[in-house]
Amino acid sequence: MNSKPIGVFDSGIGGLTVVRALMRRLPKENIVYFGDTARVPYGPKSPQVVREYAAQDVDFLLSKDVKMVVIACNTVSSVALDVVQKDAKLPVVGVILPGATAAVKASKKKRIGVIGTRATVNSNAYTNAIRQVDEEVEVFARECPLFVPLAEEGWVDHKVTVMVAKEYLFPLKLEKIDTLILGCTHYPILHRAIQDAVDGGVALIDSGEATAIAVEKLLEQHNLRNPSERIPNVQFYVSDVPAKFTEIGERFLGQRMGRVQKAEGFG
Ligand code: DGL
Numbered sequence: 001m002n003s004k005p006i007g008v009f010d011s012g013i014g015g016l017t018v019v020r021a022l023m024r025r026l027p028k029e030n031i032v033y034f035g036d037t038a039r040v041p042y043g044p045k046s047p048q049v050v051r052e053y054a055a056q057d058v059d060f061l062l063s064k065d066v067k068m069v070v071i072a073c074n075t076v077s078s079v080a081l082d083v084v085q086k087d088a089k090l091p092v093v094g095v096i097l098p099g100a101t102a103a104v105k106a107s108k109k110k111r112i113g114v115i116g117t118r119a120t121v122n123s124n125a126y127t128n129a130i131r132q133v134d135e136e137v138e139v140f141a142r143e144c145p146l147f148v149p150l151a152e153e154g155w156v157d158h159k160v161t162v163m164v165a166k167e168y169l170f171p172l173k174l175e176k177i178d179t180l181i182l183g184c185t186h187y188p189i190l191h192r193a194i195q196d197a198v199d200g201g202v203a204l205i206d207s208g209e210a211t212a213i214a215v216e217k218l219l220e221q222h223n224l225r226n227p228s229e230r231i232p233n234v235q236f237y238v239s240d241v242p243a244k245f246t247e248i249g250e251r252f253l254g255q256r257m258g259r260v261q262k263a264e265g266f267g
Contacts, residue, residue: 001067001224002067002223002224002225002226002227003030003226003228004030004065004066004067005029005030005031005032005064005065005066005067005233005235006022006026006029006030006031006032006066006067006068006069006070006215007031007032007034007058007061007062007064007066007067007068007069007070008022008031008032008033008034008061008069008070008072009033009034009035009036009057009058009060009061009069009070009071009072009073009076010033010034010035010036010072010073010076010185011035011036011039011040011041011042011043011053011073011075011076012035012036012037012040012041012238012245013035013037013040013152013245013248013249013252014072014073014148014151014184014185014186014252015033015035015072015073015185016033016035016185016249016252016253017072017185017186017188017189017206017208017252017253018070018072018095018185018208018211018212019031019033019072019234019253020208020252020253020254020255021206021208021209021211021212022070022211022212022215023234023255024212025209025212025213025215025216026212026215026216026219026225027232028225028226028227028228028229028232029219029225029226029232030226030232030233030234031232031233031234031235032061032064032066032235032237033234033235033236033237034057034060034061034237034238034239034263035236035237035238035239035245036053036057036238036239036266037238037239037240037244037245038238038239038240038266038267039053039239041117041148042073042075042076042117042119043075043116043117043118043119043120043145043148043184044117044118044119044145045075045119046119047079047080047119047123050075050076050079050080050119051079051080051083053076054071054076054080054083054084055080055083055084055087056266057076058083058084058087058088059087060237060263060265060266062087062088062090064235066090067090067091067224068090068091068092068093068215068218068219068222068224069084069088069090069091069092069093070092070093070211070215071084071092071093071094071095072095072185072208072211073095073185074095074096074116074117074120074183074184074185074207075116075117075119075120075184076094077094077095077096077125078096078116078119078120078123078125078126079119079120079123079125081094081096091218091222091224093211093214093215093218094211095183095207095208095210095211096125096126096129096183096207097129097132097214098207098210098211098213098214099126099129099181099182099183099205099206099207099210099211100126100129100130100132100133100181101129101133101210102205102207102209102210102213103130103179103181103203103205104130104133104134104137106178106179106203106205107137107178107179107203108178109176109177109178110134110136110137110138111137111138111140111175111176111177111178111179112130112137112138112139112140112177112178112179112180112181113139113140113141113142113169113172113175113177113179113180113181113198113202114126114127114130114139114140114141114142114180114181114183115141115142115143115144115147115168115169115172115180115181115182115183115184115187115194116141116143116144116181116183116184117143117145117148117184118143118145120143120183120184121141121142121143121183122143124141126139126141126181126183127139127141138175140171140172140175140177142168142169142171142172144164144168144169144184144187146164146168147161147164147165147168147184147186147187147190148184148186150164150190151186151187151189151190152186152248154248154251156189156190156192156193157192157193161190161193162193162196162197165190165193165194165196165197166197168197169194169197169198170197172198173197173198173199177198177202178201178202178203179202179203179204179205180194180198180202180203180204180205181205181207182194182204182205182206182207183207185208186252188206188208189251189252191204191206234258235258235259235261236249236257236258236259236260236261237260237261237262237263238260238261238262238263239262239263239266239267240262241262242260242261242262245260246260
């Protein structure tokens, strides 16, 4: 059981930032990643559609005999955590509660900003999770849809990205937040532009990193850590043809990627 892989899924490529955090924190674990590149983005879609897609995504991971499921996608974690939990019948970790908990810990002024896709922000999932941890915290949320294509384009320090970041984040700056949750898989790629737009003193919380810590705790609790000293096997599957994913993916993963396979059963 313990040598079975951790299953990770996302709407597309962004979840590789979560895989990067998992590989750093849990270097012995085997991983199977699924990115729904044929149907990305999920962020502008309705909760009903995202829930339908999430059920299919998790079924694919279950067919790979995973020992637990990590929902790397903030949008899916916001609107379909229950769907995945019901289907999987295995330990499931989403990115919302770990990100919210880390933010509450970091915030001294109890003024937290959240940025994410439209679906994530509209769901209020982060606000609810933050209030669950500390009901006195004030939360200021803002959707930042243009960050997704900018990160995929690799425009990390481009003047357009700097301008867009200032435009999106100015209202949060006015609210004098001291902590900002990067509530979307793509945003860690634009870390610098985001930090500059909100001031150096604001703590940026990468939900992917917080999630890797939560995964480690869960593996401990369930006695599921892989004890093997062998080099782990990390497999990547996508629902569209793999070419673009492989090209952009290494920037998100922070290292070279092995073979990317087309997932069977997706068109
Ligand atoms: N992976 C999505 C998220 O974290 C961003 C991309 C999309 O809209 O599908 O919310």
